[in-house]
Amino acid sequence: MNHNKSYRKLGRRPAQRKAMMKSMTISLIQNERIETTVTRAKELRKFAEKMITLGKKGSIHNRRTAFAFLRHEETVAKIFKELAPKYAERNGGYTRIIKTDVRRGDSSEMAIIELV
Template structure:
């Protein structure tokens, strides 16, 4: 009997379910948001939030514990280097699930799960990135070279005419 057991098995065996949640957690940490079904998103939230809490305290023990769940060095590094400093002052609730409608093929209820502190739209108090202003204006040298290229064919035709005149004048001198 399963009285009081609220755990969603997601229609999978235990090993398949743990592999699924591990891979989804790695993708969420690396990409900051993923699209999935609502049921999987809710199961993922329960799976990943304790790992994010462990990520706040960077110790060898916590790194090994998180690695045991994620099985990805890149995801563990990303969690402890970039995600943990952003969520350090948050007491919980690191993820947000936004329902996005129904999937075309089987009408499954879809959702986007994301890390709350990495969304700039919903998080207006976040520090804005300072970007350098870049200009694509042409430099004076580039302008001169363009002008020279445009004038170059005109100069060639002008230079050819005097040469021809010079040749005529030399022939006239030779004829005299």
């Protein structure tokens, strides 16, 4: 059973998993749409929505918190200048996951995750 498990391990060690989530979050925010597996998309949703919520609050502390996780100045600037005003009236639910087909190589379910 999966009781009291708050995240997916994704077959990675903790440092690799964190690095993958960082890079996927940066890619999602810059491109506003990426294609990945369903499991990774569901896990990525947590990180992306947290970054946008930090952008909506807009303080210096939140900017530094976002930068401490992402370590990418252009992405942090986009969150605070473009995405935060766009989602100012929205209370969460900034991402959408659309299931597509299966990958030919290993038959894993693919999905598109995009910003609403």
